């Protein structure tokens with residue numbers, strides 16, 4: 001008998017994958033966690049029924065959430081990832097020799113442990129000596145760590161449960177204070193097809209906190225609609241600039257960096273109204 005995993009990405013559409021094996025499936029204090037081995041996308045981390053990362057397409061998302069800001073900042077040394085318990089964003093951050101410390105603040109330790117056990121190619125960098133892993137609420141962390149970071153990445157789940165506060169204006173103000181005077185941050189901000197209202201609201205919230213705000217896109221096959229957005233807030237450096245430092249990647253390069261900010265009409269219009 002075939003077993004298929006289906007994520008209902010909206011009440012009317014979703015993604016479905018043929019499953020080879022369920023590697024783990026349990027409830028953590030924060031969410032339902034599963035790692036399944038799928039024929040099409042390899043191993044897949046699923047939280048509360050939503051695809052978080054897969055072996056086959058994770059490089060797109062993790063490269064695009066990290067390298068745009070790490071290239072726009074001339075000398076990123078101290079970096080924070082909020083969420084990101086699968087370790088993929090940290091792995092990309094550590095590709096820069098300038099990085100002296102990479103701090104991961106993940107609220108659910110079970111995600112870190114499951115990623116280390118079942119997704120070593122994504123989570124392996126978490127054991128790097130430059131990495132500090134904190135099991136904590138990212139909202140609290142930015143409140144208590146002002147002026148510390150050159151780049152911050154908000155690699156959160158969808159705005160549900162403990163992640164709701166990671167999309168609030170107060171959190172973005174906390175991010176602003178946690179950044180150094182020339183810092184910048186990037187948040188994953190969902191799908192321009194399925195989450196238009198959220199993207200508009202978040203863009204407006206970040207625009208009230210940061211002098212420079214830009215949205216860019218990437219195609220992530222296993223995320224809702226396959227088109228994903230990232231919103232960058234910067235104190236001084238333009239997120240569109242800087243691409244050029246050599247870095248080993250499979251999706252990101254200088255042309256992709258530039259192109260990601262060339263927005264389709266319907267996305268540009270979305271931001272004009274925000």
Ligand code: SAM
Nearest residue numbers: 083084085106107108111137138156157162163
């Ligand atoms: N790349 C994925 C995406 O775009 O959907 C997200 C990757 S990662 C698995 C998301 C993580 O955010 C989860 O492990 C979740 O536990 C964590 N998270 C949610 N709310 C948080 C909070 N307030 N503080 C820290 N981590 C949080």
